[in-house]
Amino acid sequence: MTTPSASPARPGTRLAWRPLQRSTRVAIIGALAATVFYQLFLLNPAYRGPGWLWVTMLAAEGLTALHLVGTWWTILAHDDRSEPVNATVWRNRLLAGGEVPSIDVFITAYGEEPALVRRTVVAARDMDLAHRTFLLDDGDSDELRRIADEAGVGYLRRAGGAHAKAGNVNAGLARTDGEFVVIFDADHVPEPNFLISVLPHFQDPDVAFVQSPQSYTNNVNLVATGSGEAQRIFYELVCPGKNHFNAAFCVGTNVMFRRTALDSIGGIWTGSNSEDIWTSIELHKRGWKSIYVPQVLARGLAPQDVPSYLKQQLRWAGGGFEVLLRGRLFKRGSGLTIDQRLQYLFCGTHYLLSMAMLTFMLFPALYLLFALSPIRADGVVWAVHYLPFQATVLLVTWLQSGGFKLSAIVASIGAAPVHLRALGGVLLGRPAKWKVTNAGGDGTRSLWAVMPLVALLVLNVTAIVVGVLVMADPAPTWLSVGWAAMIVLILGRMILESVTGGRIRHHAAPPTASSPSDQPPAGAQPRPVAAAA
Numbered sequence: 001m002t003t004p005s006a007s008p009a010r011p012g013t014r015l016a017w018r019p020l021q022r023s024t025r026v027a028i029i030g031a032l033a034a035t036v037f038y039q040l041f042l043l044n045p046a047y048r049g050p051g052w053l054w055v056t057m058l059a060a061e062g063l064t065a066l067h068l069v070g071t072w073w074t075i076l077a078h079d080d081r082s083e084p085v086n087a088t089v090w091r092n093r094l095l096a097g098g099e100v101p102s103i104d105v106f107i108t109a110y111g112e113e114p115a116l117v118r119r120t121v122v123a124a125r126d127m128d129l130a131h132r133t134f135l136l137d138d139g140d141s142d143e144l145r146r147i148a149d150e151a152g153v154g155y156l157r158r159a160g161g162a163h164a165k166a167g168n169v170n171a172g173l174a175r176t177d178g179e180f181v182v183i184f185d186a187d188h189v190p191e192p193n194f195l196i197s198v199l200p201h202f203q204d205p206d207v208a209f210v211q212s213p214q215s216y217t218n219n220v221n222l223v224a225t226g227s228g229e230a231q232r233i234f235y236e237l238v239c240p241g242k243n244h245f246n247a248a249f250c251v252g253t254n255v256m257f258r259r260t261a262l263d264s265i266g267g268i269w270t271g272s273n274s275e276d277i278w279t280s281i282e283l284h285k286r287g288w289k290s291i292y293v294p295q296v297l298a299r300g301l302a303p304q305d306v307p308s309y310l311k312q313q314l315r316w317a318g319g320g321f322e323v324l325l326r327g328r329l330f331k332r333g334s335g336l337t338i339d340q341r342l343q344y345l346f347c348g349t350h351y352l353l354s355m356a357m358l359t360f361m362l363f364p365a366l367y368l369l370f371a372l373s374p375i376r377a378d379g380v381v382w383a384v385h386y387l388p389f390q391a392t393v394l395l396v397t398w399l400q401s402g403g404f405k406l407s408a409i410v411a412s413i414g415a416a417p418v419h420l421r422a423l424g425g426v427l428l429g430r431p432a433k434w435k436v437t438n439a440g441g442d443g444t445r446s447l448w449a450v451m452p453l454v455a456l457l458v459l460n461v462t463a464i465v466v467g468v469l470v471m472a473d474p475a476p477t478w479l480s481v482g483w484a485a486m487i488v489l490i491l492g493r494m495i496l497e498s499v500t501g502g503r504i505r506h507h508a509a510p511p512t513a514s515s516p517s518d519q520p521p522a523g524a525q526p527r528p529v530a531a532a533a
Helices: 022-043 051-077 085-095 114-125 142-151 164-174 194-203 222-244 259-264 275-285 306-326 338-370 379-401 406-414 416-427 448-469 474-499
Strands: 103-109 132-137 154-157 180-185 207-211 255-258 289-292
Touching: 022 051, 022 379, 051 222, 051 338, 051 379, 085 194, 103 114, 103 164, 114 132, 114 142, 114 180, 132 142, 132 164, 142 154, 164 275, 180 194, 180 259, 194 207, 194 255, 207 259, 207 275, 222 289, 222 306, 222 379, 222 406, 222 474, 255 259, 259 275, 275 289, 275 306, 275 338, 306 338, 306 406, 306 416, 306 448, 306 474, 338 406, 338 416, 338 448, 338 474, 379 474, 406 416, 406 474, 448 474
Parallel strands: 103 132, 103 180, 132 154, 207 289
Antiparallel strands: 180 255, 207 255
16 A cells, blocks of 8 residues: 655646635625516516517526526525544545555546547546556447556456446446545546545545536637636536535546445436436435535546537536436425425526527517517616616626636527427437537537527528618617627627637647656555456
8 A cells, every 4th residue: 555645736726616705795685686676677567568478588587587596595505614624634644644445446438539548547547545547448449458558557348338427337336346436537637636635525424425626628719618617617606505505416527436325326327318416316315415525636628619519518408407307306205405406406497597598589589570579668677677687697606706708608508509409308208318528529610510509690680680671669679689789799609619610729738637657656556456358
């Protein structure tokens, strides 16, 4: 057994949260007041437009308000608690050379570039604390077998590929026996201090898993930057609050499990392509605890082209809708607390926001082409009620996250049609098949992937032209033209990104935690590793 080195975090490693700002609390109170003010305006019969259109807007705005209130409630729950004393004591004992429980580290691979897998394998192998590393190859790659052999780690493959990643991990569990199990995606490179940072939180015997955030390093174009920024906001603002409610859920990578907890539910959940969140639900139902460690301990790659990004969003949205529609979150006797039920509910409503967004993108065209409006009010009255609501929503995020990039908004709106497709698949019982995102793709160009966006763009451009030519009421017409023009700019930027393949502004530095060699570290005496075909 090796003595762990007290490796500090590398320069650039940061906590994935900011202490809750007093200004954020004030902004949330203001946002709640603005939300109520705007909702009362929408409900006022004096401003009601055509019934069917008014009800549609109420549904979209009501859903938006519900999710925002839930998000603010979650943010406010973050109390910046320090880790338990027992966890700190165990960490110090481990750093002093104390006995380390058996740990198996799994790296799941399926078609990723060998060089990318090699970086992750070597970094995982070289983490502090004694452990065994296994490359779980679902792609039957002899090249990956060679990489594992050269790095001195275990190599496991299986026949059939049933249940995709969940089946791959379960096959690894069946052929290993470590007391704790760590899972990394092939494109997420761990820091040397990952194990020493995470393991001590298992000092509580009721803790089933400890999750650390995803962090992307390849901010090279709009898609990569936008998806990475959205993830950053989630892990910095929302996850610390979920941790307060014992509702932090597994995100599939950068996570450590207690094996006995997984054994209690029969391993990683295989009834869904979103195995991570369903595994979390099953563990929480049985009374297990989860912990979110708000420290960046692994770095990965975001999708670098629109098709890869949309494929990722299709899978994630499908998982969220499955939980929302089939999770039976409010069934009596489920074992979940009220707080946990609500937190899982918000996972689904997050993707439902895309339905509201698509609705909002149709409203200006309906007015400019057909003089239809859900609200009968002049532009000034509408602006007085709406703009404070929208401004305070953005202000909360800006204050607590230290600012955000507009690319996150563009990427989010660009994924809305895919989220609708995911909802349809779940309703029809035909969820999308599991496919590897292949983060850091080769810049695939595609117009077909964004055809729904093209249709929306053409609709709004046509509406702008028609509205200007037949203008009857200047004030609402120009308001609708401005709204439609903003939609055109956002959609056009996403379409351009897709047809150009997401042009790289500069070469992305591969995610790396150190500068490791392919050879095992001198003096290392890992437990025996079995390489099996």
